[in-house]
Amino acid sequence: MNIKTIIMAIVLPLSFQGFAQLKAVDYKDGQQVLSGFGIKPKSELKDKPGVLVLPAWFGVDEHSKESAEKLAELGYYSFVADIYGKDNRPKNSSEAGKNAGYYKKNVAEYQKRIQLALDQLIKLGANPDKIVVMGYCFGGTGAIEAARANLKVQGVVSFHGGLGKDVTRATEKITTKILVLHGADDPFVPKEEVDSFQAEMRSSGADWQMVYYANAVHAFTHKDAGSDNSKGAAYNELADKRSWIAFKDFLKEVL
Template structure:
């Protein structure tokens, strides 16, 4: 497990009617990661969720995922993968993420550093942590599972990555995955390889295929160039979010 040092930017603290948020920084992958922590009301320990972002990195939409889960009663950390950068140029993003996705050890280091930051939060119940991720962030969560990290659930969207042979047998929790039927980046062959890996390993797995959806269908449009095959599908985005919340409710229910 990577040793993690956490620091809180107290100048970036925001209190709303329902959640408290702050910036958490820590080292990983040779970078200073700038992640977003959201806490539910109260003082007691709560189940926690690690949230992995798409390849471009964290933006306000990504951070609001953590806030929404805090409103449901979870401690939530939307973790950084790019050292505080948000890539607007898709080619620059691919230049950063393609080598990362080819290196399971780097992905595990990034994920373990974020997990260490989440566990360092006093309100986190360390025995009740789940992970959800999108694109690159989902691949990182799957690698934590393949490394045998103790998570209660893993949920991914657009992250049907396969791992080293046999390592999926180390996954100790249910895995839910969602993908668009028209996603050219995660085509049917990739779905088949992923589900074959999960099945051979005896994982408790589910796959939801959202009809007519492209890659990154869950993310609303942003003011930047996007890759071919990427597009928002508002109805399926809402459905995928409900499916993820249902997974968390089943595997890490919020209890007083």
């Protein structure tokens, strides 16, 4: 038996078992080419639910892709959104901050890019009536914006995301269920912002939950964030594990 035959003997059974793989998907916003990643579940759940993953401020990254793969393992269709564009990926923190800041200020454009990604998730095979949007940091802000825009999703989940909203924006009724998973010591989301967000949730009539994780700061799910809380952003293994469990429970409830 030659080496090619041996490789085929290994690979073919894996493919027949339906192992899910992320696939790059190009789509457009006008002339801007966007490039996300879609993945189908190995064994889909009843009603074909889907989850849209919104990455942190550097855009599509390994963390967001790993989350999509984990969701596929659980039976969900998943798609990692590209908010910035194929040729607009930030090269450093300065560019990432500039890109994220633009969409935080121009929320209608952020919401549009989220909707375009939702369209791709549905094209992938997800049931349009069974979708949740989740996001990390900047993506967590996007998840909240999806709820504020009342996009057609059953729920949104923010992992250590920004919660602020321009005071000149009206507070609309929110029909989407909301889960916020928040570091109790996150210095990038001050108490005033949290208080304003909670007041907004009450005024909007939203069905919302907010869970705090002790000793956790910003980016507590990102393993590449280091372990020094004094920097304001750091990985926290316990908060990471607890928040993922809360997220899975939320998915079961709303989907």
